[in-house]
Amino acid sequence: MNALVLIAEDDAEIAGILEAYFQREGFRTTHARDGQVALDLHTALKPDLLLLDVTMPRVDGWQVLAGIRQRGNTPVIMITALDADLDRLQGLRLGADDYVVKPFNPIEVVARANAVLRRAGTISEAAVLRVGGLSIDLDAYQASVTSPQGDQPLNLTLTEFRLLVHMARTPTKVFSRSELVDACLPGSDALDRTVDSHLSRLRKKLEEAGAVRMLQSVRGVGYRLGVQP
Structure with missing residues (x-):
């Protein structure tokens, strides 16, 4: 079964773009509009990868990442407009696998996701x-x-x-x-x-x-x- 990507993003337009590009490349996707829903879906669906915005309602991305890391090693790519070095270091310190700054090229995000999943052993390299x-x-x-x-x-x-x-x-x-x-x-x-x-x-x-x-x-x-x- 193809890898499942959980997209935690409160901007519906951005989430829709990511879903379209990932689905085009053969991934399954699901969407969380806030941090609490992201945590709930992570528990229920056990996705292979989490794309995680930082500034989200109810529970922010840093809290979600910390909660995910308490549960296990699901690969996480932070996607955020926060591009300061301190923000990047915060994401890496909390256990993020990669960090993408908005605005981004969705093709690059898919490529980074493939790289993270290969490192995690979730998928083998495509032919x-x-x-x-x-x-x-x-x-x-x-x-x-x-x-x-x-x-x-x-x-x-x-x-x-x-x-x-x-x-x-x-x-x-x-x-x-x-x-x-x-x-x-x-x-x-x-x-x-x-x-x-x-x-x-x-x-x-x-x-x-x-x-x-x-x-x-x-x-x-x-x-x-x-x-x-």
Whole structure:
């Protein structure tokens, strides 16, 4: 049975967006409009993951998180407009597994949820990664981009494929060149300019297939796979 995600969020519009994106990716969802309902549903349904807003009626998110941690180890991702370092530290101190700040990209939230659930052993890694219009078949070592003209296959080298997969596992995260070397070119003597060369060719192939501006450079930092909801 697919993983069940409990969305504790008092903003109906935000909750609806999250439910739509998670259901599209095959998750089951349920919604709590306040903290007390979230605690009650957690007891009754034993969800696989909790998406938890901080500022909610009746019982706030910090209290819900503390209550959840007294019961067990259900993975929890905090979703909040509170972006100060102290708020992040508070969430991690109380046992949150991840922390997402509003406004957020719902695709990124789903990707983070998948990562948290994999770490918890709830789900195994999917055979196909999907990021926006990009699909990556991990078993077949094939990638394609969906466009108005249909699926456009990408003719990638093994290194290009590894780089694309690594970034696709955490959409919108900025990766430094050294991170990409360590993850995708282990044991090599690759330099930063080598990574730049591989990613330049990868970007050209993505754009030719219709994924314009998907692979982005972040000046002074590195690269990210940017996606649009």
